Amino acid sequence: MTTIGDKSGLRVVGTRPVRPDGVDKVTGRAMFGADLHLPGMLEARIKRSPHAHARILGIDTAKALALPGVMSVATAADFPEIPHEVAMAGDGMINYRHLSHNIMARGKVLYHGHAVAAVAATTAAIAEEALELIDVRYEVLEHVLDVEAAMAPDAPLLHEDLFTAGVDPAPSRPSNVAKKVEFNKGDIAAGFAVAEVVVEGRYTTRPTHQGYIEPQACVASWGADGQGLIWSATQGHFMVRAYTAKMMGIDIASIRSIPAEFGGAFGGKTLVYLEPVAMTLSRKAGRPVRLVMSREEVFRASGPTSGSVVEVKLGAKRDGAITAARLVIKLEAGAFGGSSPINPACMCGLAPYDLPNVAITGYDVVSNRPQVAAYRAPGAPIAAFGVESTLDELARRLAMDPIALREKNAARIGTRTVYGVTFHNIGFLEVLAAAKAHPHYSAPLGPNQGRGVGCGFWFNVGGNTSAAVNLSEDGTATVASANPDVGGSRASLAMMAAEVLGVPYEKVRAVVADTASIAPSMLSGGSRVTVSAGTCVVQAAGKVVEELKKRAALMWDIPVEAVEWKDGAAVPAGANAGGFDPLPLAAIAADAHRTGGPIGAEVSTNVQGVAPGLAAHICDVEVDRETGRVTILRYTAVQDVGRAIHPSYVEGQMQGGAVQGIGWALNEEYVFDAEGRMENAGFLDYRMPVASDLPMIDTVMVEVPNPRMPFGAKGVAEVPIVPPTATIANAVRSAVGVRISDLPISPPKLLAALG
């Protein structure tokens, strides 16, 4: 079904039809998480901790419950106590006990903004008034925010029962280090011994938020028969269903979870914060409940990515061949251990390179911050910031072109990664060649201007996935996806179905089916949807074509082997076939009731064989030496996209990832006061880049098709955020000769360094 290396046969894949959700979004018709209204619906609000770390001595909800209009109040006492249970979910592991304690604090509050109680009332104003009437008594404890401070032996302990995992022998004393991971390949000491040049660096980053436009929002409705309905803004409605059931101690199938249209996520909607709380309030009140976060709550209580310390040491020969690489990564997990992306950070940092000797150590460390959540290529930009900055220094030391240095060491087919995977398909060399050949790379620069390059890797994900393709009576088709549409999957899935069926894109409509209507699918994350749901859709459409051929054979009364499918029609072929005219899909569909019934197919599978995403970015900056302000003059993102199913969406992903990385590099950071309270919990003070800050991001899609995925597709959404931080730091270094190794490269910091 796939067409590798030859686009000439493709009619739909690779074109740029109008996105199916676009019109609804710009006209306001799209229904987001907060847009559902159910009869009798209550409004809920959450009371949050005013302390970064405190013991809860008691919660008195009596006054709140007595307030007219208040219909229910919930605290941790309304949720079952859950043992530590780490389960596979989404694109990582989830600890259900942590999740439970995060959605409603139990015993202790672990960060400023931690939920302690919730109220559902007939109006939002009453719910807010009721929050004030809930009396929570605290014993305030010392808090700790930053990763290395939390690792100190005398740091305040968040969890008395937390003993570092992954060390041998097991520690006898609790600490804030939840987990240590190690990845080794070759002989690191021998590698450094033969090195002719060694460069080292220490790099630090601050937590950044995904910054999605739509705050978390849901509507939950509990029925007296023990069945619940959830409408919510999420990357995974099956995840919402499973997590909510687990948090409430009920059967998964008792919940029907319907995905709302949602306004951005970038990994931030891969957990539940509100749904189990809203459902519990609904169960207690006997009425539907809407629960929506404010922007301030999003910042204070939903997961940003980790703050980090990254130490890099590279040894190389004078020709640029890297002989050894040592990487130490320390990541903040926020309040609960295991929440940081320490594994992908360790996996991705050096993965673009074919290195003989590698040693990587990673630490997952709790501190009094909101629980970390996934953020686009989780961990990879943090590791790449250190690695790609150090590579830039190595190139300088070797007086080597930075792209040539990377080409010298580039991973290729057959390269075995430090985490044990051998690449069967990888387009890094092609990406580097395209970057080097791009006019941007050789364009002249002016004073105070500099150019940086940086690369990035994301392994991409496949996994459990479901989708269905069904024909209507007139031959138009529906695609039912089990994955919320993060970045255009309704378009790309409909396009793939249209390609296989041989019909125009406009004859196929894709929707996201609810949890009761299709088999479960892992959430939309890991850059997995186009390839994984695409695999299901292409297989399902293929089954539909086989069925259409059978029906045509019945209608013609010839053997099915004598029927071929061509240009959206059955055609007779071979000696056993008569001289029939082509029978178009619509004609077969119209007769389906006479030839065996409705035509459709659902496919569920665990998708294997995805290929990694590789990117190289080029950035020109100009530094204002008076203010320390960095202006992005020109930005080019080059990426191996496998096969661009819908090129406009792919370009959008590349541009969007670059822009998020630029924000992370230059401006975004959480600022805390001495009591551990975030001081900039709003878009006015948390500075994300806006259109006027940026030039148009140029994109180069390099197509190195992956033959195991439909039409050669690869995940494209995450890797674009990986290169920008180092790319910009390298460009600043090039412009003003100063290496900034602590993000963000904000004007005061750069001014001080220039200083």
Added chain:
Amino acid sequence: MTTIGDKSGLRVVGTRPVRPDGVDKVTGRAMFGADLHLPGMLEARIKRSPHAHARILGIDTAKALALPGVMSVATAADFPEIPHEVAMAGDGMINYRHLSHNIMARGKVLYHGHAVAAVAATTAAIAEEALELIDVRYEVLEHVLDVEAAMAPDAPLLHEDLFTAGVDPAPSRPSNVAKKVEFNKGDIAAGFAVAEVVVEGRYTTRPTHQGYIEPQACVASWGADGQGLIWSATQGHFMVRAYTAKMMGIDIASIRSIPAEFGGAFGGKTLVYLEPVAMTLSRKAGRPVRLVMSREEVFRASGPTSGSVVEVKLGAKRDGAITAARLVIKLEAGAFGGSSPINPACMCGLAPYDLPNVAITGYDVVSNRPQVAAYRAPGAPIAAFGVESTLDELARRLAMDPIALREKNAARIGTRTVYGVTFHNIGFLEVLAAAKAHPHYSAPLGPNQGRGVGCGFWFNVGGNTSAAVNLSEDGTATVASANPDVGGSRASLAMMAAEVLGVPYEKVRAVVADTASIAPSMLSGGSRVTVSAGTCVVQAAGKVVEELKKRAALMWDIPVEAVEWKDGAAVPAGANAGGFDPLPLAAIAADAHRTGGPIGAEVSTNVQGVAPGLAAHICDVEVDRETGRVTILRYTAVQDVGRAIHPSYVEGQMQGGAVQGIGWALNEEYVFDAEGRMENAGFLDYRMPVASDLPMIDTVMVEVPNPRMPFGAKGVAEVPIVPPTATIANAVRSAVGVRISDLPISPPKLLAALG
């Protein structure tokens, strides 16, 4: 998978779990057709004809459009002109041109209440005000209401282009007779020639309405991208999707149709009245539109069943053997030809009996009444009223027990019907035996009391159907049905899935999936859902079991042939299996991501092999000779149900059908004034039976399983409405010696007959 004649192995099928929708319905949580609220939603109203028959000379909507708050107005000019096209849909044929002209009159209005224009406005009050501002100029025409009057040569013609179909040679002049049908078997003249007794009768019935509690209601939302969403109360959301698309001239897949919970239908929601109008208003206004009928509109403009004339002539030997049967049925179609249930009326009337010589003629006749819609076993109660009344007279003439007469002539396995079907499975003799043996049949009667018996037949329907069974991560299961739940199918489908999977009923939750999430299915009608969707569910659950066995084999590393499924668990069996403990479904589901991905199956098929439904009813009445009022003293419904999946629902169907038949027999009728306006368009004046009118209806479920359907099930919902009209007329005859052959047997009519 099915267990025929042996219920001992069944754990779930045949039990009576709480109905899954029941709690929602009694607590008010269920969302019906009018309960969806979309942001920016408008309210719509329809302007209707004040004349029974008139030419539309012009419609001026300018003033209405100018009214502040009015957002759009629609007339027939907003719908495409559709050629005559008769297509298979639901459980019958639909003429799309008629449907289009019924939802919005074009050129002529054909009945009082016929839609002529519609308005969407910001409030219902504004919409109603706007209706008054629409100026429609009419040329009033002569009208005709009743079937025989409409058949008269000089009757006012509804359609100048209507020429009777089914007559040879084709007529040269138009008439109101849309269709003539004939069914013949044997030699009718010879049959009467050998008859020793001949009885004849002429029977007439009035239109009756389905009387569902919830009026037609929908919300439609059109997107600027040409995709529409419909939420509506319907028996078939795929039907709504297809009909609305056809009425608007758009692709079927461009509409997503979501079935609301709905409050009764009984065949009355097998057509669209509102959805294309609401969608057109939404398209013109650019906002969602809600359109809900009032009860008055339901009576005036949605389909009742036909008024009728039925002529019956039976010839028999003295021993009761019927030698010839002649049946003439004339049915009102309402405004559009082909709408009456003339075919099923002709098919069902004599089908309970094995008769050598039969001649049946049927007429479908238009008149100035609302278009007839399906009503529970469409046409069968009308035919049965004539046939079963005449049989009662024949039994009297022969001095024979009326049940014995029916046993003498009963259809049995091998009987070939007049419409060409040979019964492979039929439980009529068993039903008659159970009726005769019932204590009710031999209980004593008092003065002015009488007992009647009557029988009924419905062929039952299979057809195009889809359903899916999917497992959650914890092993609980969802059943996705493509059929709106009319009478408990969510319960029966979940039960069948639970039976096949070997898990408790509570672990399976069934929902009705929307049109974009599953393959198309014929609407819920014809008593087809339990058997047809049940077939899909049992097959899908069987595929899930096969997959579970495969996964268990993988987990155990033994051949799949060495795995059996028993009591909801995989168990090793045979020489190649090890000594493993049973592996329950939940354990396999929890590991599914490691063994190949999510587990689920969708099945779409054209279900064949349903068996007919047969019923015998016994009724005792007491007649008040002073008022003519008939009191139902005791009522027993005996029916072949094949296998009662959920006996409470089956009993409910039997009771409900009997009650509707009782209403039809005693009270319900449309009363028109001289101008052709219905005078009793409301529940106060249209007299349906209420609980206080009736005794508890006793039910006897006779289980003659149909081996071709899951667990032996048969359609049970329609046949219970077939016997009551004659059963009651026969009881009245028995009580007071008067044969009433014109329904309803209302007090004034009976009083007049009593003289």
